[in-house]
Amino acid sequence: MIKITIVAGARPNFMKIAPIIHAIEASKIDGNPIDYRLVHTGQHYDKQMSGNFFAQLEIPEPDINLHAGGGSQAEQTAAIMVGFEKELLTNPTDLVLVVGDVTSTMACAITAQKLKTKVAHVEAGIRSGDWSMPEEINRLVTDSITNYFYTTSEIANQNLLKSGISEDRIIFVGNTMIDTLLKQRSRFIKPVVWDERGLVQSEYIVMTLHRPANVDEESNLRKLIETIVESSHDIPLIFPVHPRTAKIIQAIGVRAPNLILIDPLSYLEFNYLVSNAKAVITDSGGITEETTVLGIPCLTLRDNTERPETVSLGTNELIGTNPRAIPPALEKVFSGMWKKGTQIPLWDGNTSKRIVTHILTIKSVND
Template sequence: MSIFEGVRDKIKVLNVVGARPNFMKVAPLHRAFEAHPAFASRIVHTGQHYDARMSDIFFRQLEMPEPHVYLGVGSGTHAEQTARVMVAFERIVLDERPDLVVVVGDVNSTLACSLVAAKCHVPVAHVEAGLRSGDRTMPEEINRIATDAVSDFLFVTEQSGLDNLRAEGVPEEKIFFVGNVMIDALVQFREKAARTTILEDLGLKPGGYVLMTMHRPSNVDREEGLQKLLETLEALTEQLPVVFPIHPRTRNRFADFDLAGRLAAVPRLHLLDPLGYLEFLRLMEHAAVVVTDSGGIQEETTYLQVPCLTLRENTERPVTIELGTNALMPLDSDRIARCVTALRAGVYETGRIPPLWDGQAARRIVEVLAGVLEGSEVVTNSP
């Protein structure tokens, strides 16, 4: 049976999610599509992040329906994972004949599904288009560039996205500056997150701890990087407790290099399994500082006006530095500790929330698509 069974005279949309950061972006998009009479929206979960327990938590907390399709591709090399998504998603596109495929972010599923849709002559909308780090050693950078190249609608979160796409010669009529759907989810669920008990459960006080996430290969795939990370944790916990929801990849690397025992021995370290969206949001909002190598966390801390140290050489989200509360920093324990000392003393500039980061990005995206697609020849895939 078709997932669009009974749908008539509507624009059929497949929203793709693959990894946990996608969930926070697709949740407001799906709701906005469903609230508009022109669209029928369905969710395809590729299973790129395949921890069913964590996926279930995110879908439930973000008040999303169960995925209409689950592809279950699992892990593998970049080539293996991308290929498996393409093969599985092509069957869905050929069977369901959607009018539009929506991809978000920069994970392997984003690239794989955009390529399939483009080759099946289905319009592609890329949400978070135009972001560039300038570092092609990052697999996400390749995914961003290639996805933008085949997309028909490029929805941009910040000025740098506009500048990058224009510099790459993308026609102006394909580009739409709409704001940030990640912030839509934060705005909607901030009050709900405030009702969680994660701070109380950990015995923490607002402003009295550091929140850390770390998972990028450049930081955790080599013993040298993990040694530096341990030195950083030891230096930070001399000042404040550190809450570290540890990515499975990072935990495995500590075990691989026989450093798990030293990690467990760090005093005042709350080493946690990955958290649900609401619990993490509350921890992020009340942290003294967030130390991370994530992309999306740079944006969320900017909106929350929480100081953020991003342990990378570059960022694809420069507005978080130009306007927000983010700063780039190498994985250097002494420098990070000094910076946290200064931040605790109030030695930092309060940032500003970037334009259109107001919780309405998904609505703008749907209105743009309705204006372009309603009544157009694009809607030709319905039987």
């Protein structure tokens, strides 16, 4: 029996681990000797992560919540490591599986290795090259101490090879976030704002902004939003906004009849909006993956991306953080000239099966 401890620290992590849990459960039914324990570090408090959240993803609630959120990055890292060390000492495991690039990913990888427990990293090898992003530091540290690298793209494979990782430790599997997207697509939920605002397919734009570079400087945020409004052809701009960002927007007094600020949505509601939108304007990384698979034009307000395949093969374009780049980009959308994108290799809904198949070979080698 191979025992796996799966770590998640924030809401997007659960989207990535849900299909892995489904694949493990299916493998158990097939008679394979595999089991898991789900650890939520509690890195981010999210009022939407109720029992209904886990029910939507069709996964059980975590076996334990370490409640390690709050404080500075250093305080949070320390709290996660202390809590996770106790967890591993109480519940020894054969393999710790971490996902993505949040603080929990790095902290739990370090803790596991110091307890001589092997680490597998899902989404290994992705790089933005921007060390000002905490996530980039988390990726670099995690990948420097990982045993098994589950990658989303050939670009990630090359990043790891260039850093000296041997080819036999790099397992190109695809993207578990896309597993979840494809599995849940038929279950997307129409959010309340759809009927309240009389939304029509392909006649509105979805916005998400959360990176400090875009939202913390009030004059910059004002100019970004004003430029988007001015270039929107007056169609609705649906902006699910974090309470902190909402306060900044309120303080700077940006208002427009077609700028619709709403509370954050559940996964199934948000992707209903995205899948029916004319375009998405974002500074997120994960959303660029989903828009690529859904075939929705995506304008990313960043100068770099850790997911370049969404640009080279998908529907995403990096337009930078200068507001002057927004009008010509949106004009391409409205004129129907935005690129269509193509299928990204192994983003096919079967990534988690490939991961579990490989984990079973780890056990056989160890035996």
